[in-house]
Amino acid sequence: xxxxxxxxxxxxxxxxxxFLVASGLTLxxxxxxxxxxxxxxxxxxxxxxSWTIADKTDNWFYGAVAGALxxxxxxTLVYVLLLRKFQYEELRVALITLGVSLVLAQAMLAIFGGDxxxxxxxxSVSFSVPIPGLxxxxxxxxIFVLILAIIVAVGLWVFISKTRYGxxxxxxxxxxxxxxxxxxxxxxxxxxxxxxxxxxxxxxGSVGGTTNSFGMGTDGDYLLFSLQVVIxxxxxxxxxxxxxxxLVGVIGQFATGxxxxxxxxxxxxxxILILAFRPQGIxxxxx
Amino acid sequence: xxxxRISRTAIVGVVAGVLAAGxxxxxxxxxxxxxxxxxxxxxxxxxxxxxxxxxIGLNIALKEIKSTVAGKKIVILEEATDATPQLALEKAKKxxxxxxxxxxxxxLSGDEGVAIARLSKKYPKxxxxxxxxxxxxxxxxxxxxxFFRFHGDAAQWSGGVGExxxxxxxxxxxxxxxDDYSFPYANAGGFATGFCKAGGTIVxxxxxxxxxxxxxxxxxxxxxxxxxxYAGLGGxxxxxxxxxxxxxxxxxxxxxxAILVDGTVLGSKADIGDAVLNTIAGGPVPDDSYSTPEYDxxxxxxxxxxxxxxxxxxxxxxxxxxxxxxxVAVKGDLSNNQAAYRKVLSxxxxxxxxxxxxxxxxxxxxxxxxxYQVVSDGKGGFATKSLKRQDKVAQGTKxxxxxNTCADVK
Numbered sequence: 001x002x003x004x005x006x007x008x009x010x011x012x013x014x015x016x017x018x019f020l021v022a023s024g025l026t027l028x029x030x031x032x033x034x035x036x037x038x039x040x041x042x043x044x045x046x047x048x049x050s051w052t053i054a055d056k057t058d059n060w061f062y063g064a065v066a067g068a069l070x071x072x073x074x075x076t077l078v079y080v081l082l083l084r085k086f087q088y089e090e091l092r093v094a095l096i097t098l099g100v101s102l103v104l105a106q107a108m109l110a111i112f113g114g115d116x117x118x119x120x121x122x123x124s125v126s127f128s129v130p131i132p133g134l135x136x137x138x139x140x141x142x143i144f145v146l147i148l149a150i151i152v153a154v155g156l157w158v159f160i161s162k163t164r165y166g167x168x169x170x171x172x173x174x175x176x177x178x179x180x181x182x183x184x185x186x187x188x189x190x191x192x193x194x195x196x197x198x199x200x201x202x203x204x205g206s207v208g209g210t211t212n213s214f215g216m217g218t219d220g221d222y223l224l225f226s227l228q229v230v231i232x233x234x235x236x237x238x239x240x241x242x243x244x245x246x247l248v249g250v251i252g253q254f255a256t257g258x259x260x261x262x263x264x265x266x267x268x269x270x271x272i273l274i275l276a277f278r279p280q281g282i283x284x285x286x287x
Numbered sequence: 288x289x290x291x292r293i294s295r296t297a298i299v300g301v302v303a304g305v306l307a308a309g310x311x312x313x314x315x316x317x318x319x320x321x322x323x324x325x326x327x328x329x330x331x332x333x334x335x336x337x338x339x340x341x342x343i344g345l346n347i348a349l350k351e352i353k354s355t356v357a358g359k360k361i362v363i364l365e366e367a368t369d370a371t372p373q374l375a376l377e378k379a380k381k382x383x384x385x386x387x388x389x390x391x392x393x394x395l396s397g398d399e400g401v402a403i404a405r406l407s408k409k410y411p412k413x414x415x416x417x418x419x420x421x422x423x424x425x426x427x428x429x430x431x432x433x434f435f436r437f438h439g440d441a442a443q444w445s446g447g448v449g450e451x452x453x454x455x456x457x458x459x460x461x462x463x464x465x466d467d468y469s470f471p472y473a474n475a476g477g478f479a480t481g482f483c484k485a486g487g488t489i490v491x492x493x494x495x496x497x498x499x500x501x502x503x504x505x506x507x508x509x510x511x512x513x514x515x516x517y518a519g520l521g522g523x524x525x526x527x528x529x530x531x532x533x534x535x536x537x538x539x540x541x542x543x544x545a546i547l548v549d550g551t552v553l554g555s556k557a558d559i560g561d562a563v564l565n566t567i568a569g570g571p572v573p574d575d576s577y578s579t580p581e582y583d584x585x586x587x588x589x590x591x592x593x594x595x596x597x598x599x600x601x602x603x604x605x606x607x608x609x610x611x612x613x614x615v616a617v618k619g620d621l622s623n624n625q626a627a628y629r630k631v632l633s634x635x636x637x638x639x640x641x642x643x644x645x646x647x648x649x650x651x652x653x654x655x656x657x658x659y660q661v662v663s664d665g666k667g668g669f670a671t672k673s674l675k676r677q678d679k680v681a682q683g684t685k686x687x688x689x690x691n692t693c694a695d696v697k
Binding site: 002003006007010011014109113114115116118128130136137138139142211212213214215216217218253254256257258260261264 | 330331332333335336338367369467493494495496498500501503504505506507508511523526527530534535536537
């Protein structure tokens, strides 16, 4: 029973982290049809930036804010300088973002070395909550991550479905040409979307770099997790990301806890089943 | 179309130029009066923290002979790996085929070592000196004639730990959590062999992948009715596991694999104190009270290099010193497919800082082994206390897989 409860809690809190990582990816894809293969590298870069700032200032929140904003600016630059011209050419976008991720990975290896890093969690949330009767305790920071994810999820949902700006985005998803014909500067909207998506992955990198260690190779892992999440949940849907994160997080943790040797096989089997029977994802629209 | 044709010609030209340059500049190292040593080190990934320590050991050994043997300069060509056999093989082939090294020094990790030992059969003209890769099968399964390991394997290191756990500390039931590859298999196998023979039981085992960054669900899955937990993890994995063991309030005593509570882990900044205190482990690094003239001198050399004894600096030095001692003995003569050099290496005997070393018929070392316990140093840090020292420990013939119950080591 102890193991069941813990594994479920782990899966749930990990789902929170996956949600933070994948929401940026799906947001950018939702409006712009840009699949950013440098998403994992963005996550890792944010981890290093927030680690550096948190280490220098001794303040976790400064690190997280710096990680999120740096990535927001960096992501926007990548979009404006490299992607905007080829936005509707999927193959080129894939190749360019792949190139960006390779360059970033090697540059980060050169600057930060091959060691693993982990940001210290803020003192105020780094205690453990004893769970009565189970003989183990649960680190509060993980619960904090889940709370953060819920706040971001609610914020995104309100933003996209309740505000005028969100209405423009949703309209843009369905018919870009018509929205521009109505006099809305879709180019500016694109820039803001890319900024927001990059801020989200930057924030995720700062948080994820605190719960788990990161280093060379982490970029690939998290790109894979986010792709898994958005493929399972359905591309371009915030609700889909929530469901995808929950499934990948919880099933992944149960697999790791109960059948560690087969953990990889179990999570990818889930992906294959989804692709075979519902290729648009659980909440995705049929193209 | 025209532009395309030009660019194609240009590419052909560039490629031809590069090839020609390669042919002209590829030197014959013998004629140039240098000895080229290719050096593989896993500076990327889980062991990135320990890898530079091997380089420190190597540099101390090089400095002692001023990087020269009989007038020939020793040149080191280093390549980074990430503890995976794929990259180790790729980099080894690059060093051998492109850089034409005479000797290959490395690799760090167990699976890499097994792959390089197999590869060595394909390159009979190159001598391979292992640095710290400690899987048993690199030397005790169809050993390669040009592959040498100047230290023990992981099963040698944990020999005796099981008896002490059962008889002295009174642990009857133990659960295993260890990385899923050859080195922890051998390490846990050595422990379980002694522990089960003494009367202990292995009640459960978990084998997470090397490089796992979240052990929380595995910590929760460890059974509650055990006396201790054997943790065969190392490098960044060990730090992560120990940190989470503290966070999740894991109160069981630990039995360490050879690299769980190594100097590189104990020195990390993470909050691991409650988890490592009183942990016992066995390995090639002596406890803090050990003192011989050779060891004291070596400790002083390490201190000058800004570090201390740990598994990587100790094995890095012992392996490098053995490699160079052989070169000195044959005055740098690597002719006749390095026959004289290999003959010297196969029968090498010397007093290492960590005790006398000799070689067995599979070119694996017979060495001293130390079993120790982690204690507080009274200043907020850690120290190690000796429990047992064994001399002339030789490699067994067994190759271990995952040990899940005592039946696996019968």
